[in-house]
Amino acid sequence: MQLPAVAWAKPNTTIPGLSNAGTQIDGQTVTFQGEAVGDIINADEGHKWLTLEDEGSTISVYVTDYQANRISHLGRYDQRGSFVEVTGTFHAACPIHDGLTDVHADRLTVLDAGEELESELDFNELKIGGVLLAIGLLLLVLQWRLRERLR
Amino acid sequence: MWPRFHRRDFGMIAHYLGTIILLLGVIMLIPLAVSLLMQEWSITSHYLIGVGVAVTVGGLLRLGRISPGQLERRQAIAVTGLVWLIGAAIAAVPLWFSGHYNSFLDAFFEGVSGFTATGMTMCVDLDHLSTADNMWRFIMQFLGGQGVVVIALSLGVFSKVGSSFYNAEGREEFVLPNVKRTAQFIWRFSSLVVLCGTAVLFVAMMLRGIEPVRSVFHALWVTIGSYDTGGFAPQSTSLMYYHSWTLEITAMVLMMLGAINFALYAQILGDNRRTNLRTLLSDLEIRTLASWIVFMLLVFVAAICAGEFLDDYSGLVRRGVFTIISATTNAGYQVLTTNQMTTLLTSGSFFLLIMAMAIGGSSGSTAGGMKALRIGIVARNIVSRIKDVLAPQSARNTTSYTHLGRHLLTNELTGAAMTIVLLYIISYIVGALFGIAAGYEAIPATFESVSATSNAGLSAGIATPEAPVYMKVVYIIQMWMGRLEFLTLLALVCSVVASLKPRRRGVEK
Structure with a gap:
């Protein structure tokens, strides 16, 4: 199935959709939204890993340091994470990252900064x-x- | 004739059950303290309620017998069988209050999965779970992996129990001459491993840019999950979350350490190192386990290579090797997503994971499954039978094996091993049939059933919060039975049923 690949298109898929995707959209450009959760993990030079979550599904997103620095809050017990829209290339089993299911982000837009939550x-x-x-x-x-x- | 429980048994059972529940309440103070430390104020009251429930229930049960005597074997079996279930129900209380479980049954499922060191989870929105709740999940796995009874014995909670209590938890060998010393050795050895593992993983996580406080907790949790072959993960993407080769290799080492018989560690750490190394290499269980892992690895790699998934060398080694180690040790950590396992792996590779989980690790370890020793004994028996067929009629063939000493392979031993193997297979099939009846595909249904019974915890996506209630109940029963290796629970059930039947006058005393 060929998904429309427009740089600043509205979301053409969701994280649950990507989590259940087979190889039919492997290598295609996808646009989706989700909350950044957990931690920003160091990847290779100039890059970081984000984990984005939506409707109970999560996906690893490979971003640049610049893109990662735009995340101000990470979803945890006491925080609502930054809600972002990502456009990038989906890999069902990334050849660069040893078979991981991931998205290499071309573009990351912060839609909501997130906030600290009171306990x-x-x-x-x-x-x-x-x-x-x-x-x-x-x-x-x-x-x-x-x-x-x-x- | 089945032995019955008498009125005096119930008091004794209640008292010892109550004592362990009280211990659980004391241990629940740890996540309560964590909630205060991390300023997770709304969670504090959940654990106070949990402690209150444990102390009240424990206190009530202890009134069943004011001054308990020595625990008899069938009483020990009842206590061991019931403590896992009642303990899980009480452990579920704070989890249910967290709002991350759709029902009390789901929270109870989590408790059973924790205490049986299975690792299947019903947690919703795991990535937003509090540090205290995650701490509690991993404490349950630590208690379950070591054995609730072992913990109690090593802490000196019981003074008047015999070996029956220890044996009822599915442990057959004594590491050291007596029960209490054995329990203390397991406790000390495991604590040392957890400490060292946490230190290594802490460094690995700090290098990945995770904050120091979170690194400490995550390192501790992943160490416990690996060594206790539990498989609970602090984040929803399991170990893929950390994107760290170092962490995955360390986790594999910890899983393999956890899957080895504790008694062997006592031997290895003994005085004569050279003899001990020879003992390790000639041990039937170690040889069976090592052979099985190598065989499964080769076949799994070959099966993956036949498909298109993981067609590069580094991916194959990193994800393929880890997945097989996780399955054979019944740890249950995943570096493949559920979608990858069920749609990208060939059906043959997927089936191999089922076989890997089914056998499991060593007896007397934190691992589940049929146990490598039993498979080794059955294999030896097959060889012995073939020799009998070929030998002259007048010849007398004896077979022996090495496992914590030299033993003769007797019909009784073989029969006992085959009984447990058969019970596991029956459970695998029954659980699979329930899954098929619920509308799931046969191989995923079998995968989930084997994973639950062998306490592996890898999931094909069936054991989720959206699963039918009766499937959750089936998996709870399978996890429970698998952890106690069936006979303890079946003995309990038979005795309870016999006790409920009216006594026949003049026949029984």
Whole structure:
């Protein structure tokens, strides 16, 4: 299946689509969107690896240092990662990268910078946990007292 | 006549079960501490609830018997059989609260997969999982790989248990003269390996540009996942995430270390190094495992070369070798995507992975599967039978083998090995049939069934959050049975069923 290869086209595929792609779009130019997650990993000189995620699927994207530097946030527990659009060449088994499924990015556009996320204590849950712990400790004390009486 | 449980047994079982659950609650303080350290405040309360549940349940169970005595064999079997399931249910509590599991069943599945060191995951959006939750996942794998009972014994939690408790967890050999010393050796040796592995992987990850704190955690987790042949990954792309040859080679070494019998380590580390090396090289299990890995590698490489996938040398070595090592040691780490395995590999290569997982690693190790020793014994038996056919009728043929000493190959030994092998095969087939009935293709259904039963954890994409509920239940049962090598659980089930039948007057005492 031949996908349209336009430099600044709208997305012509998705990450789940690429994750399930066979060799029919191998070597073709694809455009897709996703959230940058995890870490920016060092690749060879002048390049980095990004992991982009969308709808529960992920893909490795080979980018230049310049492209990687535009990522301000990486999706983790406490961060919503930069949402980007990538246009590049898809490889079902990249010959340069020892058979990895990847996309070599020609163009990377940051659509949303991402943000830090707040994490707050849930006091109701803390109370529940505290009560359960107290009950458990009381039961242990009871067991210990009963054992002492039996001696 | 099946042995029954009596009322006094339930109290004893409850007490020891409760003690291990309490230990689990104490261990759950580790991810709680991590959540505080990493300022993952919303996660802290989840682990407090988890600790509370563990302490309450453990405390209630311990009231079943105030002053416990020595554990009898069938009581030990019941405790061992049940602790994996009840422990997994309690371990699932904080995971369920995380919001990364679609149902409590999925969180429970994760608990069972963790404790059985399988590595199949039901986690949704793994890349956004908190550090504390990931820490808990890997602690479960460490406990499962070493053995929950081994941990308890080495920490001196139990003072009045015999070898039956240790044996019920699927371990047959003593590393050292007594149970407690054996458990402590395993604990110390494993801790040393985890420490060294973490140090090496930490450097590899720092070189890849990962932040120091994340490098520490990821290095620790990947080390545990590799050495305990568990296979949980901190990120959704498994070890492909790190794009590191060094990391993959280190992981392979750790997987192979984890797949070797702990008793052999005790022998190798003994006083006479030369004798010990000779012992290692003549060990039936090591020879079987080494031969099997080499054979599988050659056939797998040949099968891949027959197709177009991985047609360059470096890709073949890097991904092909790693995949076979991961499958044969039942670690379950992937450097091929599920799509690559199911669509780009030839069906023959894919089938070879099934065979690799089915056999597994060494007995008395962290690996699952039928175990290389049993295959070695069956193979020796076949050779012995052929010799019997060819020998004169008056001749008496005896066969022996070396495995932690010299042993005679008896009919009893062969029968025991064949029984377990047969039970594994039955489980593989039954699980595959369930998958086929659910509408999946035969080979992926078989792959998933073998992976679950042998606690390998490689996935053909069936064991996912979207799988039917009954398939998840089937895989849970398979993981559980495989980890305990069937007989413990079957004995438990038979005893429970016998106990529920009304006693016949005047026949039983």
